[in-house]
Amino acid sequence: MxxxxxxxxxxxxxxxxxxxxxxxxxxxxxxxxxxxxxxxxxxxxxxxxxxxxxxxxxxxxxxxxxxxxxxxxxxxxxxxxxxxxxxxxxxxxxxxxxxxxxxxxxxxxxxxxxxxxxxxxxxxxxxxxxxxxxxxxxxxxxxxxxxxxxxxxxxxxxxxxxxxxxxxxxxxxxxxxxxxxxxxxxxxxxxxxxxxxxxxxxxEMAGRAAFGWGWRKQDIVRELLRRIKRSHGSLRIITPYFVTSWRVRRALRWAARQGVKVQIIVPGLTSDHPGVTYAARRHYRSLLRAGVELFEYQPTFIHAKVYICDDWCSVGSFNLDHWTYRWNLEANQEVWNAEFTTQVAGFFEQCRRKSRAVTLASLNKMGWYSRLMVYLMGKLDELLIRFLR
Incomplete structure (x- = not known):
């Protein structure tokens, strides 16, 4: 399509x-x-x-x-x-x-x-x-x-x-x-x-149906990267799985260094796949050093997939993970409307207030078990990436 x-x-x-x-x-x-x-x-x-x-x-x-x-x-x-x-x-x-x-x-x-x-x-x-x-x-x-x-x-x-x-x-x-x-x-x-x-x-609102069709046909992520590169005020993301591609991580770091307020909410260990949370944590340090703000949602498993950039937002099924990029059919509703995006941003703020901020200091305080799981799940994710290629 x-x-x-x-x-x-x-x-x-x-x-x-x-x-x-x-x-x-x-x-x-x-x-x-x-x-x-x-x-x-x-x-x-x-x-x-x-x-x-x-x-x-x-x-x-x-x-x-x-x-x-x-x-x-x-x-x-x-x-x-x-x-x-x-x-x-x-x-x-x-x-x-x-x-x-x-x-x-x-x-x-x-x-x-x-x-x-x-x-x-x-x-x-x-x-x-x-x-x-x-x-x-x-x-x-x-x-x-x-x-x-x-x-x-x-x-x-x-x-x-x-x-x-x-x-x-x-x-x-x-x-x-x-x-x-x-x-x-x-x-x-x-x-x-x-x-x-x-x-x-x-x-009176403008919008677009955005689809993903598997390998090299993920129009959703291409539009997200386009929005990140054009962002000038704020960029907010909620994703249940944050084992994303190096292109997305590089774009997020670049935006933060350009002065864009980049905030990302992910699940804590209250997840259907806690191993994914551990695998994601191996990328946190480089993101934090670039100025990206990270939060782990605490009350329950946050399964929402929300992307907000200035007056644009995208909501749907698209996860920031390798399986989505390579294999899945996906669908997001994109909206270009300041009022609607403000409402979605309000949801983001509700979630942020119920989240624990991730900092370099908190990462340094991780116990030996968490460090081991970050290492093992990170290696497993690397093997998965090689397999998917």
Whole structure:
């Protein structure tokens, strides 16, 4: 797919945390009249999937055509359940992206890591969340109203949830989101999708659908590097995995030395992959010496992928790691709007206040176990880079 253009006349809204994302999902899926496209990497058995599937069943009873495109690695057990189900409604269609086949070896590494919900060609949700109980630990029973809470809640249920965000989109940019889904669906299923609907004006904001297609086709990171090189005020990043390329690290150091305020939030050891945090720490010293500010989020696992540069921001599924660069299909919503970017920056500040600052002094105080893990995980990451090449 070619690089998408920046288009105007869109509306974007920002959802923070599992409750707000659930509300956005409920509103979008409940409003469906024609079709629903869902593209997900991680979908697991549990209350969250039951809640979403109940909404899809309700939509199918209204005559809505539902198309579920799930990655065969990240959602394998759920896909097996759906394919074996004898009670699957006739207008709910399921496809698996790149089914695992051990004879193909490295071809199995290509995964669909996107998180996209598109309804009637009129509204889309783009983010980094999966449909699992880790993201949505307090899902009510189907039909029960959702609780009214935000990220500022202090309850145990909010601390337990993986923290993520989503962008709800309407306007002409949906044409590219629709096209991106259709291209991958055609690779995965012979079922013909309904005709797309003409996008209408949604608001006054400019935005762009940004895609990643694997090796040397990561338009998202190219745009990020372009933004870093053109930054003049501040650059803020939230990423759950910070084992990024030398080009990105060099660009971040260069921006900090030019006087740009560069701040990065990553998880602490509260992560689904603590080894990645250890591997990332081997690069902290060079970044800190260049003037980059680093923070490790403390309350829970922060899974959000947020990139903010001046009045531009990008939110979606794209991680700063080697697997993303080399193998994954990715999708981010980019927005050129000062007001919206200020709102996203407000989320960054909320997270920064709940994070522990990483300093050269704190790195020097690491115990022997942490130092050993940084060394071992760093070597493992180097081997992975050589393998991916």
């Amino acid at each position: 070619d690089r998408c253009k920046v288009v105007g006349d869109n509306a974007f809204s920002f959802s923070i945390g599992h409750i707000e994302i659930l509300h956005a999902l409920h509103k979008a899926l409940s409003s469906a009249r024609h079709y629903i496209f869902i593209e997900m990497y991680l979908v697991e058995r549990g209350r969250a999937f039951q809640w979403v599937y109940a909404l899809l069943e309700d939509a199918s009873k209204r005559g809505v055509q539902v198309f579920l495109l799930l990655d065969d690695f990240g959602s394998r057990p759920v896909l097996r359940d759906l394919f074996l189900s004898h009670a699957l409604p006739s207008n709910i269609h399921v496809a698996a992206y790149n089914p695992i086949n051990y004879r193909r070896w490295t071809r199995n590494f290509h995964r669909d890591h996107r998180k996209l919900v598109l309804v009637d060609g009129e509204v889309a949700l783009v983010g980094g969340f999966g449909i699992t109980d880790d993201f949505f630990p307090q899902v009510p029973d189907p039909g029960v109203p959702l609780p009214e809470k935000t990220i500022e809640s202090t309850g145990q249920e909010d601390r337990a949830a993986w923290l993520d965000v989503a962008v709800t989109t309407s306007g002409p940019v949906l044409v590219d989101w629709d096209r991106g889904f259709r291209e991958i669906w055609r690779e995965s299923s012979e079922i013909v999708l309904p005709l797309g609907r003409a996008a209408v004006k949604g608001g």
